[in-house]
Amino acid sequence: MATELGIALLGAGTVGAAVARELDAHADRLAQRSGGPLVLRRLAERDPARLRALRLDGVTVGDDAEAAVAAPDVDIVVELLGGLNPAGALLETALGRGLGAVTANKAVIATGGRRLAAAVRPGSGGLAFEAAVGAAMPVLAMLRDSLRGDEVHSITAVINGTTNHILRRLEEGDGFDRAVADAQQRGFAEADPSSDLDGHDAAQKLCILAWFAMGADVTPDQVQRRGIRGIEPEDLRAASGLGSVVRLVARAERSGAGLELTVQPTLVPRPGHPLGDLEGADNAVLVESDLAGRLLLRGRGAGADAAASAVLSDLVVVARARREGRVLPLPPAAPVPVRDAEASMSEAWLRLRLAGGKGGAAGDARRTLQQAGVTVERTTAGVDEGEVEVLTGPTSRAALARALEAFHAAGAPASVAQTMDRLEPLA
Ligand SMILES: NC(=O)c1ccc[n+]([C@@H]2O[C@H](COP(=O)([O-])OP(=O)(O)OC[C@H]3O[C@@H](n4cnc5c(N)ncnc54)[C@H](OP(=O)(O)O)[C@@H]3O)[C@@H](O)[C@H]2O)c1
Missing domain, CATH: 3.30.70.260 (ACT domain)
Known part of the structure; x- marks a missing residue:
């Protein structure tokens, strides 16, 4: 009988609760795929209300995430707290202790992912973060595993569902503030929606994509970023007159002079371009490379189950690697020249x-x-x-x-x- 691996789950919010439920409901399936039982042993969550609907028999529950990471019966830490701090430090501690780690945290990975990769200990299982970009879409796995012999020239992506929803409402004639309020009401946008509206969220995800697709060690401050504030229903009407829609498009493109990284509201032909007909939480990533040509991945880029799908897949992969005394390989990254606005x-x-x-x-x-x-x-x-x-x-x-x-x-x-x-x- 294979030995159990102990899991510490940090955060039981939207994604964390879905992961806890799945660990309980599909324990057999996950054990079979990861080579042995995965046992939730620690859960750190500061909001007790989040725990009420979960079955947590035998799980040590508390509000102290540091204690969960330090616990002796933990092999893999799953970080689903969100935000830079303390999430980044907790992941670094876990990896430094020789534990495996899974996270959905784009902010931590975009700004400190290479440092965390360097902290991975041999045989630990490693670090995985598929849910950080495009939730259910296995885009990082595709870039990491399936295009190893290719040179990726460009990535063109819609990787923020909140702005899709808001732009769609503007198409229907809503004013900007009303469209944002509607997105908040439906749970698309957070109470402070600025990370989505101003393009920070998309810029973080773009940096992770540029790492995996192009081996580029880049940070969000290198992205030429403009969000969707200031876009009015008249703009969407004019776009429609041109047979197009507006979407927040993230692009990474290699050129002779360096890498160009942009997040910009963009006129997209509809029909005529696969990013034109995305609605709601749908995301899509279009990859162009020298040998494979054009590849398109499209799917649910947000939501509890969509994100839990990616987290559980990472957990299985990291657990299997740990059992086999390996780590999940991460692509290397090196600094590259990034073109500024003047040159692009x-x-x-x-x-x-x-x-x-x-x-x-x-x-x-x-x-x-x-x-x-x-x-x-x-x-x-x-x-x-x-x-x-x-x-x-x-x-x-x-x-x-x-x-x-x-x-x-x-x-x-x-x-x-x-x-x-x-x-x-x-x-
Ligand atoms: N939601 C999605 O669709 C989605 C998709 C892909 C990736 N992600 C990523 O997944 C992560 C989690 O997102 P989420 O939507 O599940 O967030 P969430 O609903 O806000 O859940 C986070 C939970 O962690 C708790 N928490 C935060 N800091 C803590 C601390 N230091 N100690 C103990 N508990 C703490 C929060 O409590 P409070 O409520 O009291 O702050 C909250 O209950 C984020 O990195 C997010 O970017 C989310």
């Missing part, structure tokens, strides 16, 4: 409001753009009177910034109602 390129969409009463304002606006160095690919009349939509070709962000400055100057032929990146339809 984008294809953009501009909604211009032409200055009233000026004959030929559209032509003047076009000239302003060209003088700033912006390549204009197409202009069309906007959905509202006096507006014009401009789609640029590949243009440096510096040229775009010069054009925006020119439009802000007195006597400019047009004012800028909105501007954002855009994606081309995929052939």
